[in-house]
Amino acid sequence: xxKNIRKALKDFWxxxxxxxxxxxxxxxxxxxxKTNLYKHREWRGVRxxxxxxxxxxxxxxIFMVKDVMVMGGLINFAKGVWRYRWVGQTYLPVLHWFDRxxxxxxxxxxxxxxxxxxxxxxTTIRQFQRMFAADTRLHGGKQNDLYKHTIAHNETVWGGxxxxxxxxxxxxxxxxxxxxxxxxxxxxxxxxxxxxVQSIGLPGDPCPMCQAESGxxxxxxxxxxxxxxxxxxxxxxxxxxxxTLQDWFFDKPLFSLPMPMQFDDPLVKxxxxxxIEELWKFVEEQYGIPFSWEKLVHxxxxxxxxxxxxxxxxxxxxxxxxxxVNGVAQALYRIYQTQYGDWEIWHVTDRKVRKILEKCVRxxxxxxxxxxxxxxxxxxxxxxxxxxxxxxxxxxxxxxxINMDSLMFDMEIRTDSYEHTLEDMAQYHLWAPMRRMAVGGxxxxxxxxxxxxxxxxxxxxxxxxxxxxxxxxxxxxxxDEFRDRNIKAFWIPHALPDSRTVSRAEIRRLINDYMTTVxxxxxxDPSLLDFDDSMTW
Amino acid sequence: MKCxxxxxxLKLLGVGLVLNVGLFCVFFFDLDGKLLFxxxxxxxxxxxxxxxxxxxxxxxxxxxxxxxxxxxx
Numbered sequence: 001x002x003k004n005i006r007k008a009l010k011d012f013w014x015x016x017x018x019x020x021x022x023x024x025x026x027x028x029x030x031x032x033x034k035t036n037l038y039k040h041r042e043w044r045g046v047r048x049x050x051x052x053x054x055x056x057x058x059x060x061x062i063f064m065v066k067d068v069m070v071m072g073g074l075i076n077f078a079k080g081v082w083r084y085r086w087v088g089q090t091y092l093p094v095l096h097w098f099d100r101x102x103x104x105x106x107x108x109x110x111x112x113x114x115x116x117x118x119x120x121x122x123t124t125i126r127q128f129q130r131m132f133a134a135d136t137r138l139h140g141g142k143q144n145d146l147y148k149h150t151i152a153h154n155e156t157v158w159g160g161x162x163x164x165x166x167x168x169x170x171x172x173x174x175x176x177x178x179x180x181x182x183x184x185x186x187x188x189x190x191x192x193x194x195x196x197v198q199s200i201g202l203p204g205d206p207c208p209m210c211q212a213e214s215g216x217x218x219x220x221x222x223x224x225x226x227x228x229x230x231x232x233x234x235x236x237x238x239x240x241x242x243x244t245l246q247d248w249f250f251d252k253p254l255f256s257l258p259m260p261m262q263f264d265d266p267l268v269k270x271x272x273x274x275x276i277e278e279l280w281k282f283v284e285e286q287y288g289i290p291f292s293w294e295k296l297v298h299x300x301x302x303x304x305x306x307x308x309x310x311x312x313x314x315x316x317x318x319x320x321x322x323x324x325v326n327g328v329a330q331a332l333y334r335i336y337q338t339q340y341g342d343w344e345i346w347h348v349t350d351r352k353v354r355k356i357l358e359k360c361v362r363x364x365x366x367x368x369x370x371x372x373x374x375x376x377x378x379x380x381x382x383x384x385x386x387x388x389x390x391x392x393x394x395x396x397x398x399x400x401x402i403n404m405d406s407l408m409f410d411m412e413i414r415t416d417s418y419e420h421t422l423e424d425m426a427q428y429h430l431w432a433p434m435r436r437m438a439v440g441g442x443x444x445x446x447x448x449x450x451x452x453x454x455x456x457x458x459x460x461x462x463x464x465x466x467x468x469x470x471x472x473x474x475x476x477x478x479x480d481e482f483r484d485r486n487i488k489a490f491w492i493p494h495a496l497p498d499s500r501t502v503s504r505a506e507i508r509r510l511i512n513d514y515m516t517t518v519x520x521x522x523x524x525d526p527s528l529l530d531f532d533d534s535m536t537w
Numbered sequence: 538m539k540c541x542x543x544x545x546x547l548k549l550l551g552v553g554l555v556l557n558v559g560l561f562c563v564f565f566f567d568l569d570g571k572l573l574f575x576x577x578x579x580x581x582x583x584x585x586x587x588x589x590x591x592x593x594x595x596x597x598x599x600x601x602x603x604x605x606x607x608x609x610x
Contacts, residue, residue, distance in 0.1 A: 219590060
């Protein structure tokens with residue numbers, strides 16, 4: 001009896017232990033069937049529960065309202081929610097996106113990962129609020145001053161190409177918020193857009209990302225927020241069709257910034273540098289605002305600062321057990337930051353995370369003490385289940401240390417001369433998402449082995465985007481290499497944003513099968529092995 | 538005067554406490570999630586599903602609408 005009371009008190013104060021062997025916390029039991037809503041949220045011990053309640057849940061609700069009020073106002077937000085499905089259906093349950101990514105996290109890992117989420121939320125609000133504040137559809141057809149100082153572009157066009165107009169023209173990607181981020185937060189929304197594009201007779205087998213990006217236009221769900229647009233082929237032929245549909249439906253002066261399929265060739269880099277210069281000329285002509293070299297250099301140096309801190313993080317992640325950021329926070333924050341470009345909130349977040357990181361190293365705090373395998377994730381991740389790695393750590397002790405998307409832009413940009421800067425910017429553009437290490441040729445795809453060693457990983461989570469024709473051909477090559485090199489690897493098939501092709505439950509089943517039949521391991525938390533979350537966000 | 542200020546402080550503490558406990562219950566029992574999932578999202582979905590939308594396919598594709606863009610030689 002006394003022993004039971006002591007254990008109950010200990011569990012109350014510190015939270016239940018992770019593993020079944022220690023009388024574990026059984027995270028799977030916290031959820032309702034199908035919807036995956038919590039019967040009650042997790043009790044993480046007094047200190048961590050209070051931190052989660054005040055500094056994550058309440059803090060983020062309050063700051064979301066504050067961000068909405070400061071960046072465009074409540075009226076524009078309300079109008080936007082009423083008009084556009086992708087914002088209304090998606091962004092209200094954002095705290096559940098936090099819950100899914102941070103489930104089971106304790107102490108410094110919970111704190112550092114949550115700061116990454118906070119930065120992404122703030123940047124997301126900034127973008128959709130700018131869209132709504134400038135949107136002619138929400139303002140009786142009027143082209144206001146914000147409209148005249150906003151430029152729309154494809155989400156794989158790096159925001160850095162607009163640095164020369166910092167403070168004068170705001171760049172807002174067309175698809176990053178209506179498509180990309182929605183898939184992570186509420187995977188239901190995007191299905192409307194995929195179905196819409198197929199309903200007009202387009203085939204269902206190309207990349208569902210391109211389908212969804214076009215579907216937003218087919219359903220007339222794109223704000224009219226800018227006088228001109230920059231498109232991009234995203235290093236993928238399906239995206240060329242997206243650009244054509246965007247040209248048709250958006251009906252604006254358009255500049256197409258190509259992403260050449262060949263890209264290790266110095267002549268191609270020269271060609272790409274010239275394309276960037278042409279883009280600058282296009283922006284000057286459309287907006288009548290001159291290019292500023294000083295602004296470009298200033299912003300690139302700020303971006304280089306972010307890159308240098310990222311290298312410090314990688315150093316800790318690769319060489320120690322004290323890295324306090326979980327796999328999903330690392331992956332999403334990094335791709336968001338590198339693709340969107342420099343912005344104040346990244347620096348604020350990095351300062352907070354630096355403090356946590358330094359504390360972990362100084363005090364030798366292992367935030368993932370149940371790690372059995374250090375995993376590197378390679379290729380493009382399922383957007384509807386980017387938090388699979390949180391589940392994998394809680395269930396199996398698979399600690400996703402780093403992922404391909406974080407490593408793509410592994411470079412600083414020189415600012416010592418115009419030629420060097422342009423050359424490096426071309427290189428950065430060429431190393432685009434879903435490109436360098438996904439369809440960028442053998443040399444880059446097989447950089448996996450180097451990074452595996454650098455990050456001291458002993459296992460690979462290999463994503464298999466079933467509708468990417470570029471990656472499909474590589475499955476067998478990787479299989480052969482894994483065998484030859486005696487590397488432990490499991491596959492995660494998926495259809496990027498479309499959760500109907502391979503469900504989350506199927507992904508979990510494949511990992512469970514690998515861990516039991518190949519690795520002969522027992523789960524840390526058996527309640528997470530099999531559950532029905534088919535209706536969840 | 539002191540007594541009035543004390544009462545005000547006590548009231549403030551009481552309101553703060555009730556607010557904290559109430560919010561904690563919302564948080565702990567995931568009442569925000571349940572409200573959003575069962576009430577707000579279905580309501581909004583119904584609204585979006587029944588919205589009148591422009592038939593974008595009827596828009597002409599005027600590829601010559603804007604001047605041709607040419608590179609500097």
